[in-house]
Amino acid sequence: MTSLVIVESEAKAQTLSEQSGGVHETLLLPSAPMKVSHNPNAARLYTGETGFQFVPTEKEREFAKGLLTNLHKDIYVALESDQRGEYWSWMLSKFAFAASKGQKGIRRIHVSGFAGEELAESFRLVEPVQENAAASFYIRSLFNSCLLRHLNRLFGTVNGPGSLPLNFATLTALFLLEEREAEVGAFSGPAKWQMAAKVSTPAGAGTVRLQEAYEITDDGFFKDPVEVKKALALFEGRPLTVKGVAESDFTIEPPMPYRLAELLHDGYTILAMGPAKVLHALQKLHSGLAVDGRHTGLISAPFAVIPLQHQATLSRIRKAVSTIYGSGELIERQ
Structure with a gap:
């Protein structure tokens, strides 16, 4: 039986279908699926939480119908690993749980990349939906709504x-x-200065930098313009002659993965791309592009949070307890 994977873009849906060989069906969710309301006096719902109710939005009623007709399948949520992705996952999980009267749960996967190996690994590391984080985001969204109303009242704009x-x-x-x-x-x-000069050699033109000036600098850096003038005076009236050129081998290490902040900075300073354009390009490269006629993801997700396997986490906890308190404090569960 095929499983159902919920994604938020057509590019992800197409890439997922092609990379999995049709093992996973996809259901597209382009906007917020539910309206969330809270009544602390409401009776305990099937969701397991008092007072939260989830009603499909007008725009996503067809999506909700598709979800209800597929409750018999294994359902995974592969939305982005950001606040919005966790929030929407929470809505879907609680809605399906209530619709099935507590018989059906939705599992969360954090897809690090939509290439074959990364995608397969993501399905091996499933986890429950993070309810506490999503509920907290819901509370923050209520605060944000109040903040926007007050700003509009004070300044006439948001x-x-x-x-x-x-x-x-x-x-x-x-x-x-x-x-x-x-x-x-x-x-x-403080700012520092260097001295550089363009010279011609039999091998071609090049740039040389001053490495040392007696009693002025021993590392080629000058603290202020006064020191620069002193160094220039040493060369006044004396032509420069290239007596020899020495070459030394060096290795350029492979580049480390970009951090998001660094990528946003370089995108602006080097390519004059604003943050929105950089993030849009990242989304396209992550969701998948056609390469040799087949859609595949080209980069890992900037917001991916890959959960550790349970046994590995448990082993780390036991090791820490043993180191701090001694092995005698480790008690096997009965």
Whole structure:
């Protein structure tokens, strides 16, 4: 029997279908699937939580019908491993649990990459939906709604310069960036100078840098322009002559994986791409592109959270307990 995998984009659905050889069917979820409401006085629901109710949105009623007709299959949620992905997974899990009267659960997978090997590994590392994190996100979304209403009342808008949304996440990021900029300004080292000259050699033109100047610098760096002028005076009226060229071998190590912050920085400084464009390109490369007529993922997910296997985690805990408290504190479960 084929299993059902819920994804949020057509590119992921096509890549998943081609990479799995049709073993997994896909169900597309492009927008929020449910409306969540909370009534602390409501009777305990089939969801196992008091007061949370999940009703399909008008836009995703067809999706909800498709989900209900496939409750007899193994269902996996392969949404992004970000806050929205966890939040939507929580909605789907609780909706299916309630619709099946507690008989059906949905499993969560964190897909690190949509190539064959990474995809197969993701299905081996399934886990329950993180209910606490998703419920906390729901509470934060309520706070964000209140914040936006107050900002609109005070300023008449919820957007800042450049149409920047003034929500909880954006304002938090702006405050952190301002603190970081102040910290860098307070503790950054002083600027230094170097001397370089273009020279011609039989092997062609090149650039040389001053490595040492007696009683001025022993590492080629100058603390201020005064030292630079002193070094220049040493060469005044004296032509430079290239007496020899020595070459030395060196190895360029393979590049390390990009961190998201570094990639956003380089995308802007090197390619003049804004953060939104960089993230959009990442999504396309992660979800899969056609290579030799077959869709495959080309990069790992920037937000992927791969759960550790249970036995490996348990082994690490037991080792830590034994190291700190002694092996006598380890008691086998009966």
